Structures are given as structure tokens and as C-alpha cells.
Amino acid sequence: MSRKLNILVVDDDAANADSLAELFAMDDHRVIVAYDGEQAIEAFSLNKVDVGFFDVMMPKKNGVDSFMQIKSKFPDARVYFMTGYSADDLVDKAVKGGALGVFSKPVDLGRLLETVEREAV
Amino acid sequence: MAEETAPKARLNDPQVLLSILDNLPTSIFVKDEDLNFVYSNAAHCKMIGRSEEELLGHSDKDFWPEEAARQFLERDWSVIDTGEENISEEFVPGDRGEPRPLLTRKARLAGPDGRIYLIGTNTDVTEIKHREDQYKALTETVPVGVLQLEEDGTVAFANPLLNAYCGGDGAAESKFDLINQIKERHPEFPGTACRFETEISAIGMPRRTVIVISSGWLWIGGQQRSAIISFVDISEMMELRRINDEVSRLNIELAENMKRLKEAQDELVKKGRMEQLGQLTATVAHELRNPLGSVRTSAFLVERKLKGKGLDVDVQIDRINKGVIRCDNIITQLLDFSRTRQLNCQPGDLDQWLMQVLDEEAKKLPSAVTINCDLGLQDENIPFDPARLHRAIVNLLSNACEALVGQGDDQSKFVRPDPVITLSTSRRDGGAVITVADNGPGIPPEVLARIREPLFTTKSFGTGLGVPAIENIAIQHGGRLDISSVLGQGAVFTLWLPLVTPRREDGEAA
Numbered sequence: 113m114s115r116k117l118n119i120l121v122v123d124d125d126a127a128n129a130d131s132l133a134e135l136f137a138m139d140d141h142r143v144i145v146a147y148d149g150e151q152a153i154e155a156f157s158l159n160k161v162d163v164g165f166f167d168v169m170m171p172k173k174n175g176v177d178s179f180m181q182i183k184s185k186f187p188d189a190r191v192y193f194m195t196g197y198s199a200d201d202l203v204d205k206a207v208k209g210g211a212l213g214v215f216s217k218p219v220d221l222g223r224l225l226e227t228v229e230r231e232a233v
Numbered sequence: 234m235a236e237e238t239a240p241k242a243r244l245n246d247p248q249v250l251l252s253i254l255d256n257l258p259t260s261i262f263v264k265d266e267d268l269n270f271v272y273s274n275a276a277h278c279k280m281i282g283r284s285e286e287e288l289l290g291h292s293d294k295d296f297w298p299e300e301a302a303r304q305f306l307e308r309d310w311s312v313i314d315t316g317e318e319n320i321s322e323e324f325v326p327g328d329r330g331e332p333r334p335l336l337t338r339k340a341r342l343a344g345p346d347g348r349i350y351l352i353g354t355n356t357d358v359t360e361i362k363h364r365e366d367q368y369k370a371l372t373e374t375v376p377v378g379v380l381q382l383e384e385d386g387t388v389a390f391a392n393p394l395l396n397a398y399c400g401g402d403g404a405a406e407s408k409f410d411l412i413n414q415i416k417e418r419h420p421e422f423p424g425t426a427c428r429f430e431t432e433i434s435a436i437g438m439p440r441r442t443v444i445v446i447s448s449g450w451l452w453i454g455g456q457q458r459s460a461i462i463s464f465v466d467i468s469e470m471m472e473l474r475r476i477n478d479e480v481s482r483l484n485i486e487l488a489e490n491m492k493r494l495k496e497a498q499d500e501l502v503k504k505g506r507m508e509q510l511g512q513l514t515a516t517v518a519h520e521l522r523n524p525l526g527s528v529r530t531s532a533f534l535v536e537r538k539l540k541g542k543g544l545d546v547d548v549q550i551d552r553i554n555k556g557v558i559r560c561d562n563i564i565t566q567l568l569d570f571s572r573t574r575q576l577n578c579q580p581g582d583l584d585q586w587l588m589q590v591l592d593e594e595a596k597k598l599p600s601a602v603t604i605n606c607d608l609g610l611q612d613e614n615i616p617f618d619p620a621r622l623h624r625a626i627v628n629l630l631s632n633a634c635e636a637l638v639g640q641g642d643d644q645s646k647f648v649r650p651d652p653v654i655t656l657s658t659s660r661r662d663g664g665a666v667i668t669v670a671d672n673g674p675g676i677p678p679e680v681l682a683r684i685r686e687p688l689f690t691t692k693s694f695g696t697g698l699g700v701p702a703i704e705n706i707a708i709q710h711g712g713r714l715d716i717s718s719v720l721g722q723g724a725v726f727t728l729w730l731p732l733v734t735p736r737r738e739d740g741e742a743a
Contacts, residue, residue, distance in 0.1 A: 196519035
């Protein structure tokens, strides 16, 4: 029996963020939604986040920069990225900075749910 | 009676003989040992302008100016003393006082009376001299150097142009030099008739290229063999030819430079456009993939929510998912084609990497297609950008599959019952070759001719960017894409990648 996770979904595209949140909630995970990088940092400060799914390109602060900031504060933060196109340099930076994986948008939901399953073990 | 006399006997009559001599157009005279005239025929009298009576018993000095008379008498004495015939050109005043050329022959005669006589003839050579002058004038005007050479090597005649070729001093030595120069290269010259092109030079004169035409030895004037040699200066022509060649060469060089410039310009324009297109595509990709993501997730949610409710929406959900995939593929192709980012090449085991790619991708390809592998790079390290090359391989495999089985879902549309794709690698021309061959229908020549053009497609749903994207990826690696096909036998796509990392334009390794 896998445990229930605190999942942070970060995406400035509300339809994306909300539909993913609903998907995870369906499996009884607790989901926090952030719509930009600043909110993501705030969410990490205020909550115990088990795993995060971050968009890359966002206003205010992009996903990678906010991840780097979070990582400096919470070195154990587990974060995956979702990107609309391989914004290669930023994604490389994220992976080098400790991101656990990169999903191409539109995200392959089978792979996404498998990943969540693994995180929940 | 004269009529009764035999023809030869008539000449025994001195009157007949004298009459004949008087009627000859040649001037004839006879002098005694003291060089006084003892006979003068009518032509001789006319030439000197005196009657026979005035002449006889007198000598030249009584009729000619002193200097002329002295020369005549000197020759006369020489003939009387030596007995050797003398032939010389002499000049006497003509009707209008002009010098009149005469060819004078003089000989010694021992008379039947035991005395010594000098007999002579004068032939008016005005006409001959005139002709000769005409010929000389002709040789002065023709743009050809003319040289007449006697068999003993002496120069009989050289026209002014030939003298100019020899340095202009007209000295015989300079002409010997000229002949010797030519003989060194053409030993047969000037003895045989010949014609050749050679170079001549004289001190202080520019080197010339000439065509030499030699007559070989000819009998001229029945006396001595001569060779007539003509020199046609073709230096200017050669210079013109050289200039022409140089102009032609420069023209070709210019055309090549223009072509390179045009190509560089086109490349810059293309690069500028590609960069713009790359940015545009990246933006569009981002903007479209977000809603595609929410469409996919929402369809998934709808499917799960309706599960077990007895509503048959599987077909509709499937359509949504396929639509999302198709849109995503189009975006991927646009990105593949327009990506101008420098490659991130890492040396790696290309064969091993290809096996991994194939393991991953084979699952996504129609199961009806057999994929054969013949990898022959033998652990060689090849620099390549895995992400970019991955796209090229995926494109090549999916193109081959489509050619063989379409979408793979309708067996009646299969081109053949045993569709096979062969992926092979090898070393060639200092690079690594990746070949993707299929046994499909092949590519018609008119399609093959345009297959690299962006947006060219024969499919009803295609961007026409697949092959251009593969080619771009090959070029970005410093390699190339070759495509060949035999109708009915299949198509072969060959990616050639160099073994060295392509250089960036800024000079750093990519």
C-alpha cells in the first residue's frame, strides 16, 4: 500500500496545473498548486512537499531558478520538470542542479503516474 | 647575189654582221690595248650619245666624268691584265640625267691579228632594278621578317624588320646568332623546308615568339643555293592569348567568388530566418503544448470519471488522445527543423547508443515491421549530440515505417507482406555512416528531387519538414544526408557524420 504524498504542481497555465492537481487528487494525494515560481518557493516554505512537478517557462521567476532557490534551502527537495519544448539550457541547468527528471509536454500520463507511484513507495 | 647565198655564208659578209650588231638592243663595244674604242654598235653609240666616228680612237675619259671614267678603266685594266671576265653593275646618266643602271660584262679577246682586245656589253637593267626595288619595298612593308641565306651561311638579304629583330644594327653577326639560336632547337633548320613556333631574342631586344617558315635550299638565280626564311612575330598574339587566358581565369574566379558570396549571403539570410523561425517555433511549441497537456489530462480524467458508468466513450477518448499525439508530432517536427542551437556533441559509442534508441523506439513502431541491425563501428568513439541525433533516427525510422505499412493499423495498406527496415553502421570516408534502408515502394525520381525541400510532402497529413530536419541535423554535425532509391526496391537514407567534432563559427569546438 503506497503512502499518500504532498505533491506540489507548479504551472502558470492554470488549466494544466489544475487538471494535473485533479489527477493526483483522484489517487488521494494532497496537492498544492502554484502558478508561478515565487508561489512555488512560498509553497515549499509553508508545506512539507514530498514531490514537485515544475513547469520551466513561467512569469516572475522561471521554474528552474525557483527550484535552485528551493534546493539551496531544502537540499532534499524532490522535483521533476515539465517542459513545452526542450528549453535546453535551462533544463540542463535543472538536471545538473538535482532535478530528478524531465517530462515533455503534453505529459505522458502513464509515465507520470508511474513516477508518483515510485515516489509513494 | 644575196638571195643565192647559203644562210650561214651570208654572215661572211661583214656588212650583214655589222648590221645585225647595230640592230641588237644590247650595247656592244670593243676597245684596243690602250682602251680606245675600236668598235661601237648603234646601241652603244646611242647610250653614250655620240656617233661611231666620234667614239672610235677615243677612250671613256673623253666622254664620262672623271670619277666614272676612272672606275670603268680600272675594271678594263683588270680584265686586260688578268684575263678574268668582269661582270659589274655600272651607272650612267639616263635621258633625263637620272642614273641608269647597266649590267656590264667585259672579257679579254685575243684577236686574229695577234693583238689584245677588250670586248664588252652593257645591258640596261633599269627595269630589273625597278622590279628589285619593288620587291625590296614590299619586304619593307610586310609585317614579316625576311632573311635570305646563302648555303655557306652568308646573309644575302635581310629586310628591315628582320634587322630590327636582330637588334637593329643590321650586322651579319647578329643574324648568325639568330640562326644559331634556332638551330639549337631545330637542327634541320634552315636546310629543309620547315615551319615551327619558337622564341628568339637579341641583346637589348624583347624576347619574341615567332613562327619560322624556312623554304629549305632553293636554286636562286641559277648560281647558288639560298634559303628564304620568314619570321612572323606572334608575341602580341601570345600576349593577347595570355591576357585572354588570364581574363578567363579571373572571370571564373570572380564567378566562383560571386557564387560563394551569394551562398554566404543566402546562408546568412537563411540563418537569420531560421533563427527567427526557431524562436517563433519555440514560442508556438510552448504555447500549444500547455493546452495540449491539459486536453490530455482532462481526457484522462473524463475517462476515469466515466469508468464503470456504462457510457461508451472509449472511441471519443481515443480520438482526443490521437489528436493530441498528432499535434505534438507536428510541433516536434517544427522544432526539429527550426532548431539552430549549437550542438552538444559528446564522443560516444554510437553503435551502443543506437541499440538503446532502437530498443526504445521499436516498441512505438508497428509490430508488422521487422527491424534488422548490422552495426559495424566496433566501439569507435564518434562525437554526436544524442538529443538531436535521436530525433534524426526517430524520423528516419518512422518515415521508413510509413513507407512500408502506413500507420500500421491496416494490413491491406501494407506495401509488402514482409516489411523490413535495416539499420546499419560502418566507417566510410573518414566518418561514421548510419544507414536506414527499407524494402518499401521506393521514392519516384520527381519526389526524390524535391524531398529535401522544406514543406514538400506527398502525405495528406504531413508537415514536409521531416527530411529537411534530418538533413539539418546531419549538417549541424558537420555531416550530410544522402538519399537513394530504386523504385519497387525501397529507399536508403544515409547519414554521414565526421569523426571530428564540427567547429563552431566562433572557432570553438561545438
